[in-house]
Amino acid sequence: MHNNLEDLTKHPVFHYFVEISNIPRGSGNEKEISDYLVRFAHERNLEVIQDQALNVIIKKAATPGYENVPTVIIQGHMDMVCEKNKGNAHDFEKDPLQLRIIGDMLYATDTTLGADNGVAVAYALALLDSQDIPHPSLEVLITTEEETTMRGAHEINPVHIDGKILVNIDSEEDRKLLVSSAGGVIVTQTLPISWEQAPKQVVTCCISISGLYGGHSGIDIDKGRGNANKLLGRVLYDLSSELPYSIQKISGGLKVNAIPREAEAIIQLPSNAIKKLTEKIKNWNSILKHEFRVSDSNVCIEIEQIDTTSAKVFSKATMDKAIAALMVIPNGVQSMSRALEGLVESSTNLGVVTTSATEIKFESESRSSIKSLKYAMVHQARIIAEILGGELSTDSDYPEWPYRPESPIRKLFEEAYKEKYGTDIEIITVHAGIECGILLEKIPDLDAISIGPDMYCVHTPNEHLSISSTTENWEYFLYVLKKTKNFNWQRERVNVIS
Numbered sequence: 001m002h003n004n005l006e007d008l009t010k011h012p013v014f015h016y017f018v019e020i021s022n023i024p025r026g027s028g029n030e031k032e033i034s035d036y037l038v039r040f041a042h043e044r045n046l047e048v049i050q051d052q053a054l055n056v057i058i059k060k061a062a063t064p065g066y067e068n069v070p071t072v073i074i075q076g077h078m079d080m081v082c083e084k085n086k087g088n089a090h091d092f093e094k095d096p097l098q099l100r101i102i103g104d105m106l107y108a109t110d111t112t113l114g115a116d117n118g119v120a121v122a123y124a125l126a127l128l129d130s131q132d133i134p135h136p137s138l139e140v141l142i143t144t145e146e147e148t149t150m151r152g153a154h155e156i157n158p159v160h161i162d163g164k165i166l167v168n169i170d171s172e173e174d175r176k177l178l179v180s181s182a183g184g185v186i187v188t189q190t191l192p193i194s195w196e197q198a199p200k201q202v203v204t205c206c207i208s209i210s211g212l213y214g215g216h217s218g219i220d221i222d223k224g225r226g227n228a229n230k231l232l233g234r235v236l237y238d239l240s241s242e243l244p245y246s247i248q249k250i251s252g253g254l255k256v257n258a259i260p261r262e263a264e265a266i267i268q269l270p271s272n273a274i275k276k277l278t279e280k281i282k283n284w285n286s287i288l289k290h291e292f293r294v295s296d297s298n299v300c301i302e303i304e305q306i307d308t309t310s311a312k313v314f315s316k317a318t319m320d321k322a323i324a325a326l327m328v329i330p331n332g333v334q335s336m337s338r339a340l341e342g343l344v345e346s347s348t349n350l351g352v353v354t355t356s357a358t359e360i361k362f363e364s365e366s367r368s369s370i371k372s373l374k375y376a377m378v379h380q381a382r383i384i385a386e387i388l389g390g391e392l393s394t395d396s397d398y399p400e401w402p403y404r405p406e407s408p409i410r411k412l413f414e415e416a417y418k419e420k421y422g423t424d425i426e427i428i429t430v431h432a433g434i435e436c437g438i439l440l441e442k443i444p445d446l447d448a449i450s451i452g453p454d455m456y457c458v459h460t461p462n463e464h465l466s467i468s469s470t471t472e473n474w475e476y477f478l479y480v481l482k483k484t485k486n487f488n489w490q491r492e493r494v495n496v497i498s
Contacts, residue, residue, distance in 0.1 A: 153398075172454070183437060190362075
């Protein structure tokens with residue numbers, strides 16, 4: 001058991017994990033971490049390529065005896081989701097993460113930890129820095145903007161990659177081998193705002209929803225957790241039938257790939273309606289606490305009177321359309337796999353709602369392991385936007401990673417696990433975006449698997465990483481690399497081709 005960070009950093013993986021935790025690396029802000037990786041390679045006389053998307057490729061020659069083993073690509077992403085608890089002053093643009101240990105778990109303090117995907121970077125650096133770990137020739141590929149647009153993977157030039165075997169380290173469950181993933185697309189429905197003069201002699205209030213658990217919009221979408229944006233829509237719809245109020249602003253969520261934990265509406269209403277509003281919000285507190293007593297027991301809805309009053313509010317037509325959008329935009333599981341029991345096949349998450357001077361944006365991430373179903377959700381979103389008088393745009397469209405029936409690298413990992421632990425490793429698929437699908441399109445004969453240690457509550461300020469699982473998973477990974485020397489790659493390749 002590691003009781004402090006100094007003790008923990010004696011392990012090579014955690015040495016580098018703590019080091020990169022001092023470098024800001026939110027999606028779109030990767031220049032500093034990318035340059036750090038380049039310097040790391042130069043200091044060790046390793047071949048390194050940094051492209052225009054700030055992706056970094058570092059190559060290391062095989063250790064003696066492994067020169068004839070096929071090159072292995074070690075891949076992950078350098079960016080992290082930047083979420084923090086309300087009221088936290090942490091600045092993800094410049095502040096280092098404040099790490100802390102509780103038992104076997106490593107946390108940041110009131111922010112995301114960045115184990116997704118700092119673990120991959122730490123594994124890669126520990127391996128590249130080693131002098132005594134046997135391994136074949138390595139190509140370490142660390143990409144950018146995976147958590148938002150997957151731009152880094154999309155912009156990889158395959159001429160820089162020689163290997164055909166990929167070990168992705170972006171999985172979040174130890175003792176499991178990830179072999180396929182869903183594709184996804186970000187869908188933005190934009191509603192133009194028609195403003196009107198605010199009524200005279202009104203009170204301005206903020207209605208806020210908080211205390212939700214949140215989570216990853218793919219992996220956690222089937223857990224029935226509350227979506228703050230959707231709940232806000234229900235509340236506003238209910239209030240509109242009994243209270244004469246106007247909307248000044250609506251907003252909710254921070255990242256499209258995170259289930260939104262908080263949302264709020266700034267409204268204006270006559271002072272004589274405050275009592276009724278208070279009663280309604282109290283009732284809604286009871287309703288939500290009952291509905292989410294299992295998944296989100298800390299859910300809370302509050303009202304606060306505020307001094308700032310805008311001279312403009314949404315017109316009645318805009319207000320009705322905004323509430324309708326919050327109500328009817330799909331959210332949650334859309335279909336379950338008929339082939340694999342318990343696997344979410346398609347889902348969508350209304351992750352971010354923002355109000356500007358001219359429009360309201362509703363941003364969702366839609367995922368599916370079947371391409372046609374992904375685009376069916378996009379078409380549905382387009383129809384909703386058009387009915388409400390808005391527009392739809394898409395971004396960050398990435399492909400699914402299909403299961404490969406015959407996979408030499410999967411067989412090697414299975415055999416190694418059986419030898420090391422005396423039991424079979426569990427083969428899984430995941431309802432989340434993994435860069436393997438994009439890389440497979442660029443390198444069609446790529447053979448890929450994904451591994452990683454146990455991490456929990458990713459994309460939330462409660463994200464934490466199992467220390468023991470990380471060290472155990474690392475040892476398993478090194479065991480596999482050692483076994484590459486005696487694995488009959490030619491036989492397995494022939495079997496795949498036949």
